[in-house]
Ligand SMILES: Nc1ncnc2c1ncn2[C@@H]1O[C@H](COP(=O)(O)OP(=O)(O)OP(=O)(O)O)[C@@H](O)[C@H]1O
């Protein structure tokens with residue numbers, strides 16, 4: 117996969133995985149935020165934790181980052197138990213939570229220096245790293261302004277930089293690209309990519325199949341606290357059926373003709389949506405399928421409203437794996453954080 | 455570096471962070487000093503004429519009470535600061551770092567102590583202007599201020615425990631303060647406990663605030679005499695009792711708030 121950050125799994129199996137999670141359970145009253153989750157992330161790889169709102173992604177990250185105690189089960193970072201030796205674990209991890217947690221009265225520079233000093237890097241080293249990270253995250257111009265004046269995306273970037281200050285071997289990023297513009301998103305992956313190539317292990321959460329596909333060596337799909345699917349992005353896409361060609365028509369009468377044409381170019385049975393006047397079919401080679409479909413549809417004189425090749429979304433994954441759409445199980449469970 | 459060394463360095467890093475907020479938000483400081491100035495003036499001119507306590511200049515008598523009350527209320531901002539950090543996720547960030555577990559609390563109580571110190575300086579100047587004097591010597595004068603700050607610092611740890619328990623700024627704004635009204639008014643801060651009904655008198659005599667206030671008055675030479683001082687053991691040993699109170703508060707609330715911090719989660 118072209119956009120993959122690390123070189124994939126190490127050929128020699130590591131003695132202990134960088135992140136190990138066994139039958140992890142976390143209850144909030146009667147809600148099972150995590151319900152027996154198992155994970156194993158080998159050193160130097162990227163795991164994408166994919167799931168809809170309320171799936172338990174943040175809960176998992178918070179337990180791994182020593183912020184929450186699980187009700188049962190075990191979690192370990194490089195063999196060190198997170199519940200029993202949190203302080204040791206903290207020396208090995210970097211965290212950027214779902215909500216940016218930066219001090220609003222400190223400048224961006226001061227925020228990063230403070231984090232460096234609390235990792236006990238020393239004054240000089242902390243300052244050097246802070247300046248370097250601000251540069252990498254395009255914040256040099258705002259380095260000496262209190263973060264109160266930052267935009268949401270700038271705060272987010274500063275928070276992400278905070279996770280990297282100590283160059284920890286294991287990094288957790290909870291929905292790192294939420295709120296970032298496309299340019300910042302690319303910049304972030306550049307920076308993270310460097311770290312991963314140097315051997316850092318990364319666990320990131322996302323709600324976007326496409327993002328997990330691009331960045332992760334392995335994906336675990338989480339739903340209501342349990343893993344409902346896991347594998348490499350290619351394996352998962354194989355199960356979901358990869359890309360889909362979708363055609364929307366102006367005249368409902370054309371639907372039958374379109375379905376028969378698409379059956380010819382696709383790799384499976386087309387599905388017809390009468391209401392939306394759409395027909396969709398899984399395809400193997402997007403360019404060839406699209407070219408062929410357009411040629412035949414034009415020849416058949418079908419008036420098109422829209423035609424596109426779509427990557428599978430989280431919703432497709434869920435429909436395929438669970439039979440239900442990716443919806444939040446409970447409402448109002450999210451804490452109202454500033 | 456030793457664990458204690460790191461605790462000190464980390465505590466100082468967090469203290470500096472908290473002080474930066476005061477530097478960037480000077481209004482905060484202006485308003486927290488206006489209030490004590492107002493208190494000194496109101497008490498001196500409104501109550502100072504209305505309440506009489508035998509054998510002592512009431513304005514001078516009042517000053518130790520106002521100081522103690524102000525420091526107790528000043529310490530309550532510790533709960534707001536911590537609840538704010540908790541709410542904004544800053545504590546989550548700190549708890550994911552390998553820093554000393556006491557540092558966030560040490561930093562917060564230290565910066566609040568410095569803040570309180572500044573307020574006391576402003577109040578002292580104000581007090582001197584309305585006629586308050588220390589009638590003893592320099593050593594005892596300084597000992598009085600040291601006791602006052604030690605008390606404020608101990609109160610900050612109670613406040614820290616409250617802030618970490620309520621977890622929200624809105625609740626901390628009342629929960630951190632309401633209990634201080636009965637505590638400071640049911641004492642000898644503004645009256646003599648001799649003027650109270652017998653059972654209230656017992657409560658007021660044994661109130662730690664009364665011990666601190668009486669100790670300050672003794673150290674500064676602003677005390678009334680005889681029964682007007684209070685009654686029984688607390689009236690005879692205010693300084694010893696004050697030190698005991700301060701140590702007892704620290705012994706309970708320092709470990710309690712650190713234990714709370716270690717379990718603190720924003721949600
Ligand atoms: N403090 C809490 N009290 C009660 N329930 C909670 C608490 N924190 C999380 N939950 C519940 O646990 C479940 C998992 O929440 P979690 O925050 O881990 O989901 P998530 O996958 O991160 O979702 P999102 O994509 O919205 O961030 C949800 O049902 C949520 O309502």
Ligand SMILES: [Mg+2]
Pocket residue numbers: 173174175214290
């Ligand atoms: Mg989340």
